[in-house]
Amino acid sequence: MTALPAVELLAVEFQENWLDVLQSSFMRNALIGGSLVAVAAGLLGYFVITRQNAFAAHALAHIGFPGATGAILVGAPVTLGLAVFCVGGGLLIGLLGRRVADREIATGTILALATALGVLFASLASANAGTTTSVLFGNLLAISQDQLVVFALFTAAVVVTLALIARPLVFASVDPAVAEARGVPVRALGLAFVVLLALTITMAVQVVGTLLLFALVVTPAATALRVTARPTRVAGVAVVLALASVWGGLVLAAMVDLPPSFFIVSLAVLAWVVVLAATGRRRAAVPRAVDTHHPH
Amino acid sequence: MTGPAGGRPPALVLDDVSVERGGRTVWSDGTLTVAAGAVVGVIGPNGAGKTTLFQVALGLLPVASGRIEVLGAAPRRGNRRIGYVPQNYTSALGDAVRCRDLVTLGLTGGRLGLRPTTAAERARVDAALERVGATEYADRRMSEISGGQQQRVAIAQAIVDDADLLLLDEPLANLDLRNQQEIVRLLGELHRERDVTIMVVAHDLNPLLPVLTEAIYLLDGHPHHDPITDVVQEELLTHLYGTPVGVVRTAQGDLFTRAAWRDPRPRADP
Numbered sequence: 001m002t003a004l005p006a007v008e009l010l011a012v013e014f015q016e017n018w019l020d021v022l023q024s025s026f027m028r029n030a031l032i033g034g035s036l037v038a039v040a041a042g043l044l045g046y047f048v049i050t051r052q053n054a055f056a057a058h059a060l061a062h063i064g065f066p067g068a069t070g071a072i073l074v075g076a077p078v079t080l081g082l083a084v085f086c087v088g089g090g091l092l093i094g095l096l097g098r099r100v101a102d103r104e105i106a107t108g109t110i111l112a113l114a115t116a117l118g119v120l121f122a123s124l125a126s127a128n129a130g131t132t133t134s135v136l137f138g139n140l141l142a143i144s145q146d147q148l149v150v151f152a153l154f155t156a157a158v159v160v161t162l163a164l165i166a167r168p169l170v171f172a173s174v175d176p177a178v179a180e181a182r183g184v185p186v187r188a189l190g191l192a193f194v195v196l197l198a199l200t201i202t203m204a205v206q207v208v209g210t211l212l213l214f215a216l217v218v219t220p221a222a223t224a225l226r227v228t229a230r231p232t233r234v235a236g237v238a239v240v241l242a243l244a245s246v247w248g249g250l251v252l253a254a255m256v257d258l259p260p261s262f263f264i265v266s267l268a269v270l271a272w273v274v275v276l277a278a279t280g281r282r283r284a285a286v287p288r289a290v291d292t293h294h295p296h
Numbered sequence: 297m298t299g300p301a302g303g304r305p306p307a308l309v310l311d312d313v314s315v316e317r318g319g320r321t322v323w324s325d326g327t328l329t330v331a332a333g334a335v336v337g338v339i340g341p342n343g344a345g346k347t348t349l350f351q352v353a354l355g356l357l358p359v360a361s362g363r364i365e366v367l368g369a370a371p372r373r374g375n376r377r378i379g380y381v382p383q384n385y386t387s388a389l390g391d392a393v394r395c396r397d398l399v400t401l402g403l404t405g406g407r408l409g410l411r412p413t414t415a416a417e418r419a420r421v422d423a424a425l426e427r428v429g430a431t432e433y434a435d436r437r438m439s440e441i442s443g444g445q446q447q448r449v450a451i452a453q454a455i456v457d458d459a460d461l462l463l464l465d466e467p468l469a470n471l472d473l474r475n476q477q478e479i480v481r482l483l484g485e486l487h488r489e490r491d492v493t494i495m496v497v498a499h500d501l502n503p504l505l506p507v508l509t510e511a512i513y514l515l516d517g518h519p520h521h522d523p524i525t526d527v528v529q530e531e532l533l534t535h536l537y538g539t540p541v542g543v544v545r546t547a548q549g550d551l552f553t554r555a556a557w558r559d560p561r562p563r564a565d566p
Contacts, residue, residue, distance in 0.1 A: 049392060050393075164408055165408065167404060167405060167407050168408065174392060174393045174401075175393075175398065175401060175405075178382060178401075179401075180356065181356060181378070181380045181382075182374055183372075183373045183406060184406050225391065229391065229393060229437045231393075
């Protein structure tokens with residue numbers, strides 16, 4: 001075994017000028033961009049969980065990877081490459097079997113192929129390590145004005161569409177068999193949802209990256225679901241948690257000059273762990289209800 | 297409330313209907329009429345097409361041939377006059393929905409836009425929950441209540457929009473004896489109060505016998521329809537299930553079926 005080269009640990013230092021850093025233009029873009037993503041991700045999280053789409057959400061982020069590196073290869077905007085691959089991949093997954101087991105195997109296979117393609121494209125494009133790293137781990141501090149415009153459009157699309165289809169989508173998500181019998185277009189709603197999810201993931205990948213996206217799209221809603229089961233409240237709490245994670249993460253990143261992705265994800269996970277610990281005990285204390293007589 | 301049974305069209309009419317799924321004929325030669333106000337048991341062995349009959353009535357599956365009418369019209373998906381409780385329904389509902397929300401979806405779940413639930417709609421939801429005896433746990437999650445309670449909530453969702461026809465697929469599965477009897481009693485009460493037609497898919501006739509007026513039994517690839525006393529006969533049931541079934545009539549006139557199989561080995565003396 002050859003010895004690894006010695007690594008010099010960078011000193012983590014408190015940045016005295018963090019307030020100035022927060023007021024810089026790249027920080028302003030990061031705050032706006034991160035907030036837009038947090039709103040979209042928080043709103044969709046409830047559906048990702050009730051539709052058992054968590055794995056699909058994770059996979060979609062990876063499917064975006066070759067889109068991003070492929071875009072670099074052909075000189076197209078990274079957001080465009082991400083969006084095309086995420087929406088395409090989402091529709092593909094949406095059209096797969098309804099049985100969760102079937103869907104997961106196919107989704108996992110598509111995920112592996114997409115990651116392989118991403119590596120190939122990155123190699124062909126001779127993209128530098130920095131580009132690949134920013135796709136995998138996000139680079140919120142490099143969000144441009146143009147990206148912000150796209151983010152605003154995507155988030156507006158998510159909010160407006162959800163406002164229209166929220167109720168039937170809840171019905172189709174928690175109770176698909178009865179919803180279908182009641183004439184709700186379950187399949188069309190599923191495809192609409194997966195497109196919204198793909199748009200959100202396209203944004204979220206640029207904020208926290210492919211590998212950490214779960215913490216922004218699924219974790220806040222999972223935390224909220226521990227507190228309440230009412231769909232509107234879950235969405236509200238999840239949005240607040242996601243926003244708090246993004247804002248808190250950016251402030252901490254400015255204070256110690258470390259990647260914001262780390263802090264954003266850590267805060268989201270911290271909230272989840274705290275709520276899990278607090279509600280886990282309370283739920284365990286409530287026994288499963290016993291049937292009682294209801295004579296009429 | 298609808299008028300007297302005599303003035304209403306039948307709940308279900310099949311005229312020489314056959315049904316296919318994936319190119320395979322599930323059943324054929326279906327000719328029967330279920331009058332409005334009947335309580336019908338739908339029985340038959342696994343795979344005989346009991347659930348398929350419901351799917352045809354709900355407009356989820358077109359018939360391969362023949363004519364079908366549901367509540368006096370051709371079947372159509374989204375018919376609000378039908379309340380439906382699917383098979384294995386409650387176990388599929390998770391942590392993410394309260395009983396009350398689920399019942400509300402039965403009333404407003406298809407609506408587009410953000411208009412909140414109105415006071416009148418909330419009152420109807422409360423009434424349905426009250427009717428099935430679920431008021432006490434209406435604000436709990438479906439995953440937090442027992443199987444019998446979940447079944448009550450499912451029935452509340454089916455009746456909240458004042459359906460004229462209830463289709464219940466195996467509502468007694470996975471329930472203990474007492475809960476089975478309570479659900480059956482609830483169905484009997486709903487039938488009397490609301491004059492609804494009820495069709496119940498079941499494996500076991502016994503718990504349902506107190507309320508059934510007739511039965512559709514799927515036998516040898518065809519649906520048959522008879523008054524309940526004609527169906528509960530040893531020969532027919534034995535043929536239907538492919539295993540010996542006995543029928544007992546008690547002194548009070550109650551009907552029971554029982555497995556007629558006896559251990560042929562001599563009983564060991566203690």
